[in-house]
Structures are given as structure tokens and as C-alpha cells.
Amino acid sequence: GNSVTQMEGPVTLSEEAFLTINCTYTATGYPSLFWYVQYPGEGLQLLLKATKADDKGSNKGFEATYRKETTSFHLEKGSVQVSDSAVYFCALSFSGSARQLTFGSGTQLTVLP
Amino acid sequence: EADIYQTPRYLVIGTGKKITLECSQTMGHDKMYWYQQDPGMELHLIHYSYGVNSTEKGDLSSESTVSRIRTEHFPLTLESARPSHTSQYLCASKYEGGLDEQFFGPGTRLTVL
Numbered sequence: 001g002n003s004v005t006q007m008e009g010p011v012t013l014s015e016e017a018f019l020t021i022n023c024t025y026t027a028t029g030y031p032s033l034f035w036y037v038q039y040p041g042e043g044l045q046l047l048l049k050a051t052k053a054d055d056k057g058s059n060k061g062f063e064a065t066y067r068k069e070t071t072s073f074h075l076e077k078g079s080v081q082v083s084d085s086a087v088y089f090c091a092l093s094f095s096g097s098a099r100q101l102t103f104g105s106g107t108q109l110t111v112l113p
Numbered sequence: 114e115a116d117i118y119q120t121p122r123y124l125v126i127g128t129g130k131k132i133t134l135e136c137s138q139t140m141g142h143d144k145m146y147w148y149q150q151d152p153g154m155e156l157h158l159i160h161y162s163y164g165v166n167s168t169e170k171g172d173l174s175s176e177s178t179v180s181r182i183r184t185e186h187f188p189l190t191l192e193s194a195r196p197s198h199t200s201q202y203l204c205a206s207k208y209e210g211g212l213d214e215q216f217f218g219p220g221t222r223l224t225v226l
Contacts, residue, residue, distance in 0.1 A: 034214070038154075043119075043203055043217035087154050101215055106154035 002027045006090050006104035013080055013111050021075040021107050023064075023090035031092040033057075033066055033073040034101070038087040047075075047088070080111045116140070119204050119218035126194055127226050134189045134221045136204035142216070143209035145187040149173060150201040150220070162187060164209075194225045 007022040025031065032051045036044040048057030053068035062077045073090060090104040117138040126132060136145070147160040148171075158171030162181040176198070177191050187206075191198055201222050205215040 036217075041219075043117075043219045044205075044215075045217070046214050049214065089156070101158075103156045106156075108154065 002102045004090050004104035006107050010108040015113050016079045019077040019080045023073045025071050025092050031094050034091040035075050036089040082111045082113050085111045117216050117218040119221050123222050125224045130194050132191050134202055136187045137185050138206045142206035144207040146205040147189050148203040196225045199225050
């Protein structure tokens, strides 16, 4: 079956540090890949996505590139802010699949001033 | 503004009570989902719906039930709440045929004493 493996947290960084959260997937075929973010006390929001190999998703300074050869979709940001503190989820889906999203286990990020 | 709403946001109840968690969306989405989020943050799909009068069980077995009488409304009911039902419940929706993104509500945090 399909699965997503995320880097275990929690991750604690100082403001302006470089962020990488690793995500790899197992799937038959070529899924779409997503990063969702969950701020404290809120639901999930789509952060970025990529629908085919070599696509780069980007939003709010975050980037992730769909790497088919390594089945990875690592999240990066060059300079994190305190406001980036949240839980980040990697996910995959196949178009037409009723159940849609398969999530990773989430990575808690805390950014200290 | 199109959105997805969940009520209540927080609920504390005693064992044995019947409860209904409300979820409504104003986007006209066909597919809707309920996720249970455990304290370790992992998300588990418990119910989903393709459209009106369609409901299916998700990956995680749940004692809750759902109904879909109207497109915009997807309530979740627990006939007799127990402490093991204590969790965060997230509702989501997606447009049939659109991109794979799911839109999430803010969640209901349920505590059963």
C-alpha cells in the first residue's frame, strides 16, 4: 500500500536558521505530493504541492521538489521565523482515489527567537 | 467567503452521552472526510463521503457514525461517548474532479470524562 515517512520530531531551531524536514514515500505509480501545516489550535492548511516528477512547490519561503528517483519530497526554508512554529505533514494522493490523502506522522517545529 | 466550519470547537462531556460534531462547507464540494488526530499528531481517516447519501468507513475503525443528507453538511455522531473517544476531530472537503487538495476545518477537540 501507499505510505509516507517523515523525519521524526520535534525539531527546534533558532530564528533565521535553515530548515529541512525529510519526507519519503512508497507508492505504486506517480502520486501528487503535498505539504500541509497545522498551526496551534487550528486545522490543516495546504502549504505547497507538486503533481509530477521534478516539479517544485513553493509558498511563504518554503520549497519542496518532487524527486521520483529517490521517492522524496523534502521541505526546506532558508530562514525560519518564530511564526513558522507549527506541525508539518507530508502527504500523497492519487487522482480519482476516493480516500485521497495518505499522511505522514507529522513533524513538530519550534522556532525560538 | 467559501469555507469549512466545525462546531463546537471544544467539548467536554461525561461518559455515556450522545454527541454530534457538526461540519459544514460552503464550497459545494462533493467529497467530505472525517479524521481523528491523536495526541501524537498522527491523522487517521475514520469516515468519508462521495456525495449525498454516500458514506464509507475509513482506515481507522471508529464507533462513530456519519450521515450526508445535504451536500454541505457532514455530521459525526457518537451514540455513547467514552474516555477512549477523547481526541481532536478534523473535517475536510474536496471538489470532485478538481486538484487533489483537501480543505480542512478548524477541528473539534473532544474530551470525555
